[in-house]
Amino acid sequence: MKKKICLAPGPSELYFTVEGHVKAAFREGVPSLSHRSRLFEGYYRAVVDGLRALLNVPSDYTIAFTSSATEIWERSIQSLAAETSHHYINGAFSKRYFEIAKLSGKRATHTTVQDGSGFKTTLALPEETELIALTHNETSTGVAMPLAALHDVRAKNPTALIIVDAVSSLPYPNFDYRQVDSVFFSVQKGFGLPAGLGVWMFNSRCVEKSLMLQEHGKFIGTYHALPALWSYAEKNQTPSTPNVLAIYLLGKVIEDMLQKGIHAIRKETEYKAAVLYQALEKSGALKPFVADPEWRSSTVLVADAGERQADISTFLLERGFEPGEGYGAYKKSHLRFANFPTHSKEQYECLADAIGAWAESHRR
Amino acid sequence: MKKKICLAPGPSELYFTVEGHVKAAFREGVPSLSHRSRLFEGYYRAVVDGLRALLNVPSDYTIAFTSSATEIWERSIQSLAAETSHHYINGAFSKRYFEIAKLSGKRATHTTVQDGSGFKTTLALPEETELIALTHNETSTGVAMPLAALHDVRAKNPTALIIVDAVSSLPYPNFDYRQVDSVFFSVQKGFGLPAGLGVWMFNSRCVEKSLMLQEHGKFIGTYHALPALWSYAEKNQTPSTPNVLAIYLLGKVIEDMLQKGIHAIRKETEYKAAVLYQALEKSGALKPFVADPEWRSSTVLVADAGERQADISTFLLERGFEPGEGYGAYKKSHLRFANFPTHSKEQYECLADAIGAWAESHRR
Numbered sequence: 001m002k003k004k005i006c007l008a009p010g011p012s013e014l015y016f017t018v019e020g021h022v023k024a025a026f027r028e029g030v031p032s033l034s035h036r037s038r039l040f041e042g043y044y045r046a047v048v049d050g051l052r053a054l055l056n057v058p059s060d061y062t063i064a065f066t067s068s069a070t071e072i073w074e075r076s077i078q079s080l081a082a083e084t085s086h087h088y089i090n091g092a093f094s095k096r097y098f099e100i101a102k103l104s105g106k107r108a109t110h111t112t113v114q115d116g117s118g119f120k121t122t123l124a125l126p127e128e129t130e131l132i133a134l135t136h137n138e139t140s141t142g143v144a145m146p147l148a149a150l151h152d153v154r155a156k157n158p159t160a161l162i163i164v165d166a167v168s169s170l171p172y173p174n175f176d177y178r179q180v181d182s183v184f185f186s187v188q189k190g191f192g193l194p195a196g197l198g199v200w201m202f203n204s205r206c207v208e209k210s211l212m213l214q215e216h217g218k219f220i221g222t223y224h225a226l227p228a229l230w231s232y233a234e235k236n237q238t239p240s241t242p243n244v245l246a247i248y249l250l251g252k253v254i255e256d257m258l259q260k261g262i263h264a265i266r267k268e269t270e271y272k273a274a275v276l277y278q279a280l281e282k283s284g285a286l287k288p289f290v291a292d293p294e295w296r297s298s299t300v301l302v303a304d305a306g307e308r309q310a311d312i313s314t315f316l317l318e319r320g321f322e323p324g325e326g327y328g329a330y331k332k333s334h335l336r337f338a339n340f341p342t343h344s345k346e347q348y349e350c351l352a353d354a355i356g357a358w359a360e361s362h363r364r
Numbered sequence: 365m366k367k368k369i370c371l372a373p374g375p376s377e378l379y380f381t382v383e384g385h386v387k388a389a390f391r392e393g394v395p396s397l398s399h400r401s402r403l404f405e406g407y408y409r410a411v412v413d414g415l416r417a418l419l420n421v422p423s424d425y426t427i428a429f430t431s432s433a434t435e436i437w438e439r440s441i442q443s444l445a446a447e448t449s450h451h452y453i454n455g456a457f458s459k460r461y462f463e464i465a466k467l468s469g470k471r472a473t474h475t476t477v478q479d480g481s482g483f484k485t486t487l488a489l490p491e492e493t494e495l496i497a498l499t500h501n502e503t504s505t506g507v508a509m510p511l512a513a514l515h516d517v518r519a520k521n522p523t524a525l526i527i528v529d530a531v532s533s534l535p536y537p538n539f540d541y542r543q544v545d546s547v548f549f550s551v552q553k554g555f556g557l558p559a560g561l562g563v564w565m566f567n568s569r570c571v572e573k574s575l576m577l578q579e580h581g582k583f584i585g586t587y588h589a590l591p592a593l594w595s596y597a598e599k600n601q602t603p604s605t606p607n608v609l610a611i612y613l614l615g616k617v618i619e620d621m622l623q624k625g626i627h628a629i630r631k632e633t634e635y636k637a638a639v640l641y642q643a644l645e646k647s648g649a650l651k652p653f654v655a656d657p658e659w660r661s662s663t664v665l666v667a668d669a670g671e672r673q674a675d676i677s678t679f680l681l682e683r684g685f686e687p688g689e690g691y692g693a694y695k696k697s698h699l700r701f702a703n704f705p706t707h708s709k710e711q712y713e714c715l716a717d718a719i720g721a722w723a724e725s726h727r728r
Contacts (some may be wrong), residue, residue: 006396011608019390024384031558032370067431067560070604073588103586167417188605196431196560198608222438222467240434241552242605243560244375 004317005141005347008324009139009168009300009338012233015192016342021246021252030248035241044236047199050254054262055170055202058177065242066198069167069186071224073100076163076182076198077131079210079226081106082218085131086160091115091138092328098133107183115141115330116302118295121149124156130209132181136179137169139189140327142288142302142336143295144169151179161206169299171257172269173339181205187246190299191253192342197246202226222237257341265341271328272339272348273298279352286312289334302326308362309333315358321351368681369711372688373503373532373664373702379556380706385616386609394612397533399605407612408600411563414618418626419534419563422541428593429606433531433550435588437464439564440546441495441526443574443590445470446582449495450524455479455502456692462497479505480688481695482659482698485513488520494573495525498544501533503553504691506666506700507654508533515543525570527534533663535621535705536633545569551610554663555617556706561610566590572643621705636703637662645715647723650676653698666690667700672726673697679722685715 006013026029033040048063057063063221066072077100079083082159087098089112101108109129111121125132132153137144153162162180166173170185177183182202188195210226220226228239257265277296280286280303289302305312316323326334370377389395395659397404412427421427441464443451451462453476465472473493477483489496496517501508517526526544530537534549541547546566552559568584574590584590591602621629641660644667653666669676673696680687690698701714 006393008396009397011396011398011605014395018395020585022386022390026386029370030369031378031382032372032375034372034375035559067435067607070587072433074588100586103589105583134541186605194607194609195399195605196610219469223434223465224438225467240432240549241375241559243558244433245558246560 004320004322005343006322007343007351008322008336009336010186010189011195012189012338012340013192013342014194015253015256017253017256018193018249021249025248031245033244034220035238036348040244042235042359043244043251044238046251047247047254048236050251050258051199054254054258055175057178059202060203061201062207062230062233063203064200064233065238065247066200066224067196067243068198069165069184070198072184072198072200073097075221075224075226077101077104077106078186078219078221079213080161080163080206081131082213082216083107084129085133086091086110086125086129087114087133088119088121088135090119090141090143091135091209092140093165093167094133094135094138097135104240116143116289116291118143118145118149118292120154121145122156123162127159129157129160131163131227132157133163133165135165137166137297137299139168139300141290142297142300143290143301144297146257146294147175151176154179161209168338169297171262172266172299175244176265177201177203177267187250188308189338190340191250192340193246193249193253196243197250199250200229226315235320268345269298269341272343272345273301275348275352276301276339278339279355283355285359285362286355293330299339301339303335303337304333305335307333312355312358316351316354319354321354368684370686371701371707371715372686373700374550374553375559376553376702376704377556378535378558379617379620381617381620382557382613385613389609389612392493394549395609397608399602399608404608405600407615408602410615411423411611411618412600414615414622415563415565418622422567424567425541425565426571426594426597428564428597429602430593431560431607431609432537432562433529434562436548436562436564437461438468439507439585439588439590440548441465441468441470442583442585443577444525444527444570445495446474446577446580447471447495448493450474450489450493451497452483452485452499453477454481454483454505454507455499456504456698457529457531458497458499458502461499465497467710480507480653480655482507482509482513482656485509486516486520489524491523493521493524494598495519497527499529500537501530501661501663502596503532503664505653506661506664507659508661508663510658511537511539515540516518518543525573532702533661535626536630536663538630540562541565541567551614553702554704555614556704557610557613557617561614563614564593575585579701593690613633632709633662636707636709637665638702639686639712639716640665640701643719645717647719649710650699650719651722663703665698665703667701668697669699672698673699676719676722680718683718685718
């Protein structure tokens with residue numbers, strides 16, 4: 001049987017070079033390598049230098065590793081907000097970030113809009129707001145914040161730290177990192193790696209804030225508190241034994257992406273998204289769940305298939321495509337399509353053709 | 365150049381079957397697998413059933429996954445102690461567990477003895493002690509608690525929860541799990557896997573305690589609080605995306621160990637330890653750092669080489685053996701030898717011979 005192309009939005013299809021890098025890693029003894037060795041420091045630095053080059057991350061930013069993006073939700077709240085955080089919620093994952101703030105004992109507030117909708121982020125929040133949590137790409141519903149909306153938050157909220165969850169969009173978005181304070185992601189989405197590593201990028205305002213909370217005797221976490229991650233990162237090290245293999249692999253995939261060029265990756269992502277959204281709209285029966293084209297994600301495309309979800313899903317599976325189910329309440333009515341760098345233009349063209357063929361067979 | 369045998373006490377030499385299992389994992393699409401799938405639940409269950417069979421873990425115990433044993437230090441303190449914990453400290457790692465309790469805001473107390481020594485654990489602690497932290501095998505110095513000492517703690521402290529750090533000793537020790545409440549380890553030591561997964565085993569007393577703290581509005585953590593790990597584990601699931609590949613690999617390695625038999629693994633471990641300790645004692649120049657044979661580890665053997673450390677280390681390296689350096693202050697005077705299931709009897713016999721040859725050449 002031909003291997004199916006995994007289009008679930010993560011864990012998703014591996015970046016096409018990963019298997020080769022795993023073989024090399026075993027040859028080089030990476031899985032037995034001490035995280036206190038010079039070689040490991042080199043692998044750490046490769047990720048840092050690579051991300052700076054690929055995403056244009058300023059030198060003012062530290063790049064640290066956690067076990068997942070979920071962990072970064074928790075650590076960012078613990079280390080950066082003594083009392084208050086505000087969350088823009090439009091789906092299950094932005095809501096989970098808010099819930100973790102509540103569980104952490106913060107006075108967390110939120111602006112919630114209907115699933116699939118955008119929001120005005122340019123309103124000024126109360127001045128006491130210490131941290132503003134933005135989900136750039138809501139994986140559950142396929143809404144992505146336009147960059148202009150995201151970059152506008154700072155102007156109205158000059159003092160709050162702005163933290164961006166970019167789990168299922170990077171490396172695609174071209175953020176202006178100076179308009180925010182922290183951006184994070186996990187590797188099993190756009191970077192096409194096995195799950196088990198989160199990457200947390202934060203600027204010096206974050207470091208200062210967490211050090212200040214620490215000085216004031218606030219609880220900011222333990223071995224993975226931001227100041228610990230930061231001080232080890234200065235030496236290209238981690239506070240405890242990390243997923244060494246994943247860090248090595250991430251460095252290699254970033255190198256491959258630099259070879260291809262971020263411009264080409266972004267153009268291809270947009271081309272593939274356009275091809276698929278067009279196929280959805282032409283199909284008659286499937287429609288993009290996000291009504292406003294401005295707020296539609298280019299990396300996680302969600303189609304509302306209503307009662308025909310199982311039918312179209314089977315049709316696509318028979319043709320070698322494995323879309324993701326809907327999330328939560330939409331499990332049986334939505335289809336989610338990951339559009340990550342590993343998914344090729346040819347695959348997306350064939351996918352669009354398959355959707356067209358399905359629609360055609362239903363019109364007859 | 366011949367590949368060297370890694371004898372550092374973790375990340376250490378991979379279990380000899382791991383590379384084959386990684387290949388199979390890629391063939392089967394494990395790295396792209398959703399952690400909400402039936403297949404993943406099967407991999408989770410394979411670890412649980414396998415550990416119960418291999419280590420004789422009672423059915424009353426839950427088995428959950430974290431990113432590392434360091435994380436379990438933090439989570440166990442957060443979820444199981446509202447105010448107080450007591451720590452038996454005889455090296456860097458048992459001390460770090462204590463420090464994490466302090467950072468977590470607990471009134472943590474400790475019994476500290478000199479590095480390399482054992483302690484009387486059978487004294488009764490103040491009744492208010494909620495949690496007693498025991499490090500079965502102190503990786504920094506090569507001290508292991510005799511099982512009788514470990515099992516005796518409960519008799520004098522019937523109410524406190526007894527948590528055992530068995531990071532660098534399992535699967536070797538034959539614990540009586542009914543005499544303690546929780547045992548944990550990470551996979552890059554005795555199980556011979558790449559780093560990036562912690563395994564936390566805890567009984568129903570732990571679940572009840574954490575639920576009670578939660579009901580009383582205490583902070584017990586967020587997505588990885590014990591009740592969250594427990595309720596997902598009931599479904600063979602995890603609260604957030606875990607290191608799926610590592611869970612799959614752990615299940616496979618446990619299967620291999622079951623094939624070999626835990627009795628054979630334990631006998632071999634003891635044989636190899638005896639061979640090496642004898643070689644150290646006969647060498648004249650190297651001596652076991654732990655003076656009392658009763659308290660010497662069978663899985664992490666530490667030799668005090670004094671000023672000759674670099675010399676013997678080079679000698680062994682030239683013969684294909686890569687021992688670990690000493691830990692912390694002992695970096696340049698100790699050698700540490702991991703004696704894990706993947707290290708064969710033949711390797712240990714050759715290692716002992718090499719130490720003998722080095723000693724001989726120095727006597728001339």
